[in-house]
Amino acid sequence: MAQRKLHFTKNTLEAIAPPGRGRDTYSDDITPGLKLRVTPNGVKTFTLVKKALGQTHFVTLGTFPVLSVAMARRRAIEEAAQLTSGKRQRRQRPVVRTFGELFIRYMEGHAKPHKRTWQEDQRKYEKLLSRWAATPIEKITREEVTRLHTKLGQDNGHYMANRTLALLKVVFNYGRQTLGLRIENPCNGIKKFRELQRDRFLNRDELKQFLFALHSDKTSADWADFFSLALWTGARRANVQAMRWENIDLKAGLWQIPGAEFKNGEPFKVVLTVPALEILARRKLDSTGSPFVFPANSESGHVVEPRKAWQNLLKEAGLTGLTIHDLRRTLGSWQAATGASLQVIGKALGHKDTATTAIYARLDLDPVRIAMNTATTAMLEAANGMEKKE
Secondary structure, three states: OOEEEEOOOHHHHHOOOOOOOOOEEEEEOOOOOEEEEEOOOOOEEEEEEEEEOOEEEEEEEEEEOOOOHHHHHHHHHHHHHHHHHOOOOOOOOOOOOEHHHHHHHHHHHHHHHHOOOHHHHHHHHHHHHHHHOOOEHHHOOHHHHHHHHHHHHHHOOHHHHHHHHHHHHHHHHHHHHOOOOOOOOOOOOOOOOOOOOOOOOOOHHHHHHHHHHHOOOOOOHHHHHHHHHHHHHOOOHHHHHOOEHHHEEOOOOEEEEOOOOOOOOOOEEEEOOHHHHHHHHHHHHHOOOOOEOOEOOOOOOEOOOOHHHHHHHHHHHOOOOOOOHHHHHHHHHHHHHOOOOHHHHHHHHOOOOOOOHHHHHHOOOHHHHHHHHHHHHHHHHHHOOOOOOO
């Protein structure tokens, strides 16, 4: 376990890799007692270690990067002063003055303990809401939130604007209901944008363009593998990002997604088709000991933001209006086009529908495997400009 001094900055902390086992501890070279503890799964937590009044105190300050270096230093100084004076009560809740402080409390008290998708909340905050980090809570009015919602709808699309509004509403409700803050929820009464149901998927010509760009020199090998697996497995982006070797059985051709990571909360088996197995077998040979198929120097230990790579890929392919989730829809659409039943498609993609749950429960994986292999074969033939022989 590493224990050493480090000059804390956003860049130096982002560059810290998770330890293989145990927990690494780094001490800030500026603020006495401020430490960063890093776990094997990449969680980075600021802690104050302070000797005061004959005792050594350990105070958890928050996680990086939700809590910035500047905020961690300020909080460490405040907590140290309280400990030295004897005024800090053991169970005293820290005062919440700004939206940034409220969001930290929400992440630590609710999102991380209870949400599988807490990292999505963190990314929305960093990209879209961090402008309010130092803003007093009472200054964030309904008018301010309405302006933000409208701008996000114009710049980032209706879906992202609505999801951000929903996150804001949950955060303010947490402050009111759990922390007891005497504030109004500024999100109440704001109407969401209408969202049209998407039916986008790659047709024959687009599939050929997409696969050609995917294997061009302008797409890195890692991202080519990532997007290929998203296509050939039909899995959700978050599941591909967090794919672990321990959940993959190359011999059986199966990938078991734990219930804690799957959308409906139940374990799910993904059938691995030939293209997917070839990618995984090659990556397994080249793996460097990380538990993840797509490791990265991130808080989670795996890749977390494929947006830039995705946009570059679409530009290279000459495609527009396509999302990563549309790759999942593409596999389902091609399964339907090659004769698979709706029940088999639902089983392959892990759809949970009360009307067909009983049917899914009786299905084994053989027809799913056949349907997925038939679809992927047709997709590859289409991309190669071949006509399927009768």
